[in-house]
Amino acid sequence: KRAQSTGFPLITLDDTPGWLMEQTRVRFAMTLETDAAKALAQSIGVDLGILSRELEKLSGVAGEGDRITLEHVRLAGAVLPKQDRWRWFDLVGSRQFEEAITGLPVLLGQGESGVGLVVGLSSHLLRIGVVVEKGPGALEEVLPPHQKWLSRQIGGQAEGWTPKTIRVAILRLLRVDRLLKASSLSDEHHLEEWLLTLMGPEGIKA
Template sequence: MPQISYDQLQRTLRDRAAGGAFFFHGDEDFFREEAVSRVVSAYLDEATRDFNFDQLRGSDVDGEALASVIATPPMMAEHRVVVLRDAQGLGQKAREVVEATAKSPEPGLVLVVSASIPSGSKAKFYDELKKAAVSVEFNPLAADDAPGWLMEEARQAHGLELDADAARAIVSAMGVELGMLTSELKKLAAYAVDRKRITLDDVKAVGGSIPRQDRWAWFDLVSERRFREALEALPVLLEQGENGVGLVIGMGGQLLKVGIVCAGGQSALERELKPFQRWMARRIVPVARKWTLPEVDAALGELLRTDRLLKSASMSDRQAMEELLLRLWAIRPQREGRAA
C-alpha cells in the first residue's frame, strides 16, 4: 500500500480500522514514538491492557520468540498490540516473521514496527514492509519548521500561546532535537502558571541560553532593509558559529517569501508555506511593502553572486557577507517615501 502522511495516519486511527501492521521509519525518534503511542491508545482497551500489549526490541528477540508473541490471540478484547522497536536490529529469521505477518496479519493483531533505516541500506525487508503495512516516514524537522512546530506543540499539549520570538529563540539556543524542545516547553508551561501566553522574557527568566543574536531576527533585519543594524549584528552571528553559506541560504528563503507576496499577495504566500511556517505570513506581508519585485530579483542576484564567492574565492565569510549587505543596501527603494 502507498506510504501515507502523519495526518492521514491520525485519520486512519480515528476510523479505527480492523488492525493490521504499521511501519514507522525515519530518523526522527520523537515523531516515531509519538505515532507508536497513538496506535497503542487507539487499539488497546485499558481494562485488558496487561493481557494484550507486548513491547519488544529488534536486537533482543529471535525469530521463534517473535513468532510466538505475534501468534498469541487477544484475550477478552478485540485487539492485541505488539510493538517492535529498533527493527533494524532484527536477525534474518525474525525479519521473515515480520514480513509474513505484515502481509497476512492474524485477526485482532495490531503489529507496530518502528525502525531507523541505516543510511544506504538496500535490504528488501524495509521495502516489503512499506508495501504491506500502513507506512509513515518521520524525518527530522527542518530548522525553519521548528519554531512553528514548537508554537503548535504549546497549543496542543499545554493550551498556551508561544510567541514567535520566544519560539525562535528557543530553537536558536537548542537546535531541533524535539525531545529537548518539549522538555524546555514543559518548564516554560510550569513557569507560566495560570497565564496563557509565553513570551521571550519568560524564556530568558527560565534560564534558557538565548543567543546574543537570533539568526531569524537577523533575517528580519535584512528583509526590513535595516542594513546598518544587520552589519552591526553580523560579527555576533559569525562568532556564534553561523557561516556565510548558511546565512545566504536563510536570507534567500526570506526574500523569496517577500517576492511571492510582491507578485501575488498574502494568499499566494499562504499557499506556498509549509504547515509549520504559515505563521510567517503575518510578518512577511508588512515587510513586503518595503520591496518591489525588481528589487527582490536584484537582491536574489546579489545572494547568488555571494554564494559563488564564498565557495570559490579566498574571501572570508565576514568579508563576503559585509560586502553583500552593502550591495543590498545600494538597491535603493524605487517608491517615493520609502526609507532604506
C-alpha cells in the same frame, strides 16, 4: 503482505518555532509567544526530544499563567541569542541594511555560517517575492504549516521591493555563495559586501 515504511519529513529550523507554538497549544493549552519560540529554537536547534522537554519545563515556570514569554525562557536557563536570526532576516527584508551590518558579526559569532545565512536570506527574499507578485494570501498558501508564522512580517517588508530588486538581490547572493566556498576572505566580508551593494543606487532602483 509487503512491509511498508512510513517516512517523516525532517524538521527545519524555520519549522521549529511553529512546531513549538503548536505543541504548547495542544499539550498544555497555553500560548507560546513568537519571540520565546524563536529564542528557544535558536538556542536548542531542531532536536524535538530536547525541545519537548524544554516545553514541559517552561509550562512549569509559567505556573498558572496561560502564556509563555521570552522572560520565562530566560528564567528556565536557556542561553538566549544576542541576535535573533529571524529578526536579522527581517532587518534585511525591511531594507534596514545598516542595522543588519551591525548584527552580522554577532550572528556569525553565535555559530551561524555564511552559507547558512545565504540559504536563509534566499528563502526570505523568495517569500517577499511571492507577496510582491501575488499578495500576502499567496504566501500563506505556499508556506508549510509550521512556517506560516513567518508570513506575519513579510507584508510590510514587501512594500520596499519590486520583482526586479528581488531578482537582483538573489542573483548577487548566488555570487556570494560561490565566493564563500572558494574565497579565502571571511564570511562576514562577503555578506557585508552584499548588504552594501543593496544600499547603493543599483540596489534600490526599481
